[in-house]
Amino acid sequence: AQRVTQPEKLLSVFKGAPVELKCNYSYSGSPELFWYVQYSRQRLQLLLRHISRESIKGFTADLNKGETSFHLKKPFAQEEDSAMYYCANPGKLIFGQGTTLQVKP
């Protein structure tokens, strides 16, 4: 079955530490993967898309077909990065289980 997996429910780091939110997919073809973010008391919103190859709020994500991964990375975490992050293939209507990122001062 097609699936997007986020193995970590909670990731806790200190401010200034590097962050890597893991996402793996389990289907063939060329996946169109996205990262969505939901900050406290705000709506779920698009963070970035792999085809855009862009950096948003210091975050980047590279599609690794060999490892079937699309990990979200940021070299120096900020407290305002604390949020719920979802890896998704919305075109296939598939979302990961979500990872809560907690950045401590």
Place this chain on the structure above:
Amino acid sequence: SQTIHQWPATLVQPVGSPLSLECTVEGTSNPNLYWYRQAAGRGLQLLFYSVGIGQISSEVPQNLSASRPQDRQFILSSKKLLLSDSGFYLCAWSVPGLETQYFGPGTRLLVL
């Protein structure tokens, strides 16, 4: 510009009571519409999606139903709520053929 609205923002209902959550989209025509539930510890679960008026696809069998009476209106309903229906319900829309989904503010439902 396009906007998506959901109401109510918060709802507390007794077990066995009916439910009606509404979602409307402005600024676009013939959007694809989606209902998701975000339950604690379970991530984002797709409940229903619609590609047009009266066209509803159900992803998860349960006591919820969805309807699309107008092009930009999507309603989530239940005849009798269960305790397990508690959660955060999100409506989303997308342009047909494009994959980015845009989410509403959500409705927090507590069934007691």
